[in-house]
Amino acid sequence: MNEEIDEYEIYHQDFTTVSDWEVFIARIEEMLNEWHLTKSNLPKLTLNTKKWVCKSEEIHFQGLKFVLSYNTLEPDKSTERTDVCDEKTVLSTLHNGLWQATTSFLDDFDGSPFPVSNWFGLKRYLMLCPSSPLVDSSLLKLIMSSVNIAFANVECGVPFFVKIREHWQHTYLGFYEDDSYKISYDTIHLKRISNQCSHLSGLVGLFKSKIASPVALDAVVVSTKFSYELKDLEAYAWKKTVHTNEFLSIEGFDVKKLTDLPFGSDRNPIQSLLLNAIWPRFREFTIVDSSTFSDIDPLMAPTWTITIKMRDNINCLLSETIGKMMNLLDNHNLLMDTLGLSRSLGLLNPLHKITEAPITISKLVKAAMAQSRNLSDFKGPIADDLLMPLLYYIFPDAVEDNTFNYPEQLEVEFKQVDSSDMKLCNYVKTSPESGLVWRLSVTAARLHDAGGIPYLAHLWYEFVQELQYRWERHILVPGVAEGVPNARTCLLHQKLQLLNCCINRALENIGSLTGNSSEDEFFDCSDDEVIEDQPLWDRPAGRLNKLGDACLKNGEPLYVPKTQDPPPKTEDQLEEDAELMVRLGDDARASELRARMMSASLLSDMEAFKAANPGAELCDFVQWYSPRDWKPDDGGSLGDRMLLPGNPWVETWSVARPVSASRQRRLFDENREAEQVLHFLRSRTVSGVAELLLPAILRAGAVKALEEGVPGGTNTVGGVDKRRTFEIAARELYEVEKDACRSLCVRTVLGNSIEGKPLDAIERAKILNAAGGALPVPARREFTLRVKDAIAPQVMRAALGNDMTIVGAFTERTVCL
């Protein structure tokens, strides 16, 4: 108001909001109005849920940042916006809530962001919370009066609090006012307990002096809770078999220990165990508690409850193992560098994108030569005695002994078997349960846990060497689901499926070279055809079967040819393809290019068709391939679409030669694909390997958690990127693991009783017994004093521990009679 006024501002701003201070008030008023919190407009809160909702807005004043928030219990949706409360009901609701709140205690938690709702039984409140502590008393006064003005101007119907002093002190000043009454909500926090307030009689004295009532008071009703910390927790301590890395020593070695991921906590998750002795209600004079004498005896308390305070962060073994793998996601060095093998394996610096490009034969030869030179005497950090059993565990078909053979049928769990089923992390891509990828991943996680990246690298190296060996000798990789890469499974599993496709193809080729199957195709048309008069080069070849009664345009029966399958691809290859196509753009020319890219399969099919049906025309091919583009008139003709000029179908047909599928160039080049897979695996960075292993580790962890009895969730998170998915899954597993530790612990401590609920006599005896027959000095004492005077209920509550908090809600009449 007394500040300099910028002329510019005057002309362009509302004259009523000029000073900083007034702007501040106006902002608050604006928000209160926007949130519809005026007394006349306030909706009734009927049946409430227990969920708090919050609206907030940032406000600046004198360089300080404040957050003004409106916190309310979520109104019932069904009864939304029914009637509006009047002034009287607002006040009486506040009073009723206050009175009812005295049955709970200050340290209870009601889920709202600030404790005031629990302290004073509020269903909604406004909170002005400064970002830095508000300790300057003159500023505090300024703010309180601003808030008062705004409150009065708007005729606000919701109690308004300001958070003051240091944040950890949880000190709030609040008020509510209408035409004739004012409620003051006060908080006092002292770092030490003052003598006067250290006992009940002193508190009662304070309470009475605070009530400015002229009439005599009824006896104050008191409820009390004394809390005792049970120090000797060992009796309840949670012990869970602790996994060690003993399996790394030869004597204690047992492969079975590797099949198991650790689970649970190695430390007691309980931080403190409180026994609460509660007297729910007595009159002030029935119990004496003064500075000199106290007849409060916890053993006589009507109610005992137990409160367990858990450690916020407990180390969980499974999560730790997973966490260590997750940390690798930031390491972008080549894994083989760890062993100093990158050079000898012919791997280049990952910064050169070249590694991602298809490898050339010369590079491979170089790599192979380097291998034979340097790698024969390579010695990794894992001792052979340990390594061999691990490898036999992952590749059990390499030994006679079939203890660890993979199941005959490896099923890839299909999605959404039953949505009510126990599920955890099922958004992470899976691989056949307890197949090779699982074993490898879990083993890798355990080895990494024990020996760090070098161990992981060594295992990975041996794994890829074994794959190389199998590819060269055409031995299928065990523990992998059959068939072409299944995009529902994780990438590592897809890669192994692809490798097996290559091995299978190579085996077929060997079979067809040794047998005389290359002649087969000449036999399949000999049954009812006269082929003698046809020259050898024009004989139909590669027929699969007749297409019903369909005929070629020349009257011959139409044969479906044997065809090449489209080459199997893993999802990263498909993504690459798609990206390539996207990069072409979406105009007509790009579209044409794409059609040409896609027409390899078409060409192959056309050539096979021509070989099987000598003398066939395009319309014959179309009759089989795209029947809707074929018209039966005149023995067969092309539909409109096929007659368009520049048509890829016509073009491809014109260049197609009659070559049966078996003689065509392979669409799927197994040598190239297999070497690509091996190179892909070998040239991964540390993070790349972690990405390959994590899906199975997380899924195995989830299975472990479910075995331990944690409840499954029904989360499906789709469309987030890989790393995010891992993070979510790891987080989810940590939460369930932590909860499992805690709940087991709680069960150990409480037996059949429930936390916070009164204990029965047997439980009381048990606890007392465990505590050594006598209770220590209370760690915390709490008193709630309440009385109804002529005006309204008056309440004061005190919690005395190491520090002292006293809160009070006092109502006074603002109108003089």
Place this chain on the structure above:
Amino acid sequence: METIYENSNEKINNNEDEMTGDSKWIQKDAADQNFDYMFKLLIIGNSSVGKTSFLFRYADDSFTSAFVSTVGIDFKVKTVFRHDKRVKLQIWDTAGQERYRTITTAYYRGAMGFILMYDITNEESFNSVQDWVTQIKTYSWDNAQVILVGNKCDMEEERVVSAERGRQLAEQLGVEFYETSAKENINVKTVFERLVDIICDKMSESLDSEPAMLAGGARGQRLTEQPQGNSNPNCNC
């Protein structure tokens, strides 16, 4: 496939080199980055039900009675505004022929929505719908959204599949249904807009159920601000 693939790979690189001088190309590239979300959609259904025409009507607002039968897979891009957000639609057009199943289903993964199309003048294409749904269930993400579309509804005289049968099938499959005409431009835009909306709803729904977990990383993904009040517990397509 491999040879051609590699060749075209080279071609693309050449193209890029050629075109870097072309300001149009660069502009387009820059504009491409200009979106808040990208949805990948797929149009599937039997051969010659009008998938390509439908897409061209939507993306270019043009109609040609005969398009070359799609070889394999092709795509078009269209950017739309939804809830004040720029949504870039990458719409993949697929070949309907049986022989292309393996190739096209490989692209199902990552698609957020499907337009499953049949031709109201062709019984067989309608009978194949169930088959296509199975394909979707097998190869797509769990929460991909589907709309059933009966195309060519301008050809009333040749109709063999009544609108009622389409509606019933859609209801049975738990998906939405529209009859459309790419030729007369009936419901084409509606179908795409509806699909985008369904995807948006689904997205915010799954975010609502996962607020704690996603709070860290997926902020800004919420599209619709209003709380998901209407309880809609089905949707496990």
